[in-house]
Amino acid sequence: MIGLSLRNVDNTAYPKSVSYFEHFKQIVRICRETAPETPIVVGGPAFSLFPEEFIEKLGVDYGIAGEGEIALLELLEKLAIGEKPEQIIYHAQGGQVNLDHLTPAWDLLETKRYFKDGGSLNIQTKRGCRYKCAYCSYPLLEGSSVRQRSPEKVVDEMEASFHEYGIDYFFFVDNVFNYPREHSVAICNEIIKRKLKVHWTAYTSPGVVDEEMFAIYKEAGCDALDFGSDAMSNVGLASMSKWFTISKIKDASRWCRENEIKFSHSLIFGSPGETKESIEETIANVHECNPSVVIAMIGVRIYPHTPLANRLIKQGWIAPEEIGLKPVFYVEESIREFMFERLLTESRNYHNWILPGFNKKINHPLLFERLRNKAGKSGAYGKGPMWKMLA
């Protein structure tokens, strides 16, 4: 059996959207040519968002939407005894797996190469997201309740890869690392207790922050945090169903600076209800927060079954069948041109503004390589997320 992991549907960027579908098709074609008798199964977040469309358009044999660990084994067992499995296997809501029973088989992967080329080793401390941000697919991908790994198991994995492969930089790939706060702090305390000399980065919410938490993060090796703030205006935060306030975003930024943790704010401009005033409000607040980097996306990519998709279908803005592999973005029409101009000016004037929707080359492997080498030569720390190097 050949398993293919479809991770990204596209770059989620507007207006210069790039689809990865042709790459997927090409890979499936190569697999078919090389091993015509071998069944192909696909999985991964991109597949899980659009299972029916992918199965049909890629012409693969099977697809597993959601968690793969148990479902893939069951599929293999069925095939082994000659049973005919369903073509698409959907995961049980909330997931089936006890995360404490899992340890990635790093020895079966090119772990050293991933670390060298990617700048970090990925590690997951939990699955699921309890937030209901309007546009987001995380709860659909991983379930809406949080399932945690025990902090000891997480740090066991870090320690083992440190000794085995020399990994000293980790990326906690959880949707929101700092929720629940106590779980993230317990992991940090375990790192500190074991005197593990590592660095790490994570996705965080500005909603669950306090001064003590950042000090513990720093002591445990945190050197970069990406905040999914989405907006820094009251209109924008409400539109995205965010439940934290602008003052929390400012606190989080200040505590990062005080602890010398590099930080980025990821923002989405042009959400429903966005006005010229709310754009100006966000820009002014970004300057006050003074992040190492601000990643400014324009337009909201509509994913199926999200609160925003449901709302827009109800309003007749989009039909369910239009939400698919071909990306549709919600961009507040009346301010589109103003927004383009304003953000481009901002990115010209301030080097820390990154606009993925205007720069196709931002994901280019050569750029990654150059940045990492440059960071290495200048003596700076050439590991960790790419935005840290851009900063």
Ligand code: B12
């Ligand atoms: C961490 C993360 C990142 C990190 C990755 C860090 C790194 N070094 O790898 C960073 C910050 C780099 C990142 C960047 C981007 N990301 Co991202 N990211 C994630 C996130 C939060 C977790 C992914 C992860 O590692 N999960 C942990 C692993 C264990 O889970 P998994 O991959 O889902 O695998 C399980 C199942 O899917 C399944 N499975 C997976 N593969 C296979 C294969 C087979 C055969 C089978 C049977 C099963 C199976 O089984 C696994 C175990 O249960 C996801 C959201 C999510 N929760 O999935 C978004 C997500 C994947 N990212 C997304 C996007 C859009 C991006 C960006 C394009 C954003 C941007 N505009 O720049 C970039 C693209 C980067 C790139 N070049 O690919 C989207 C993809 C959807 C889409 N539109 O394409 C997601 C789904 C978030 C979202 N809803 O928007 N991302």
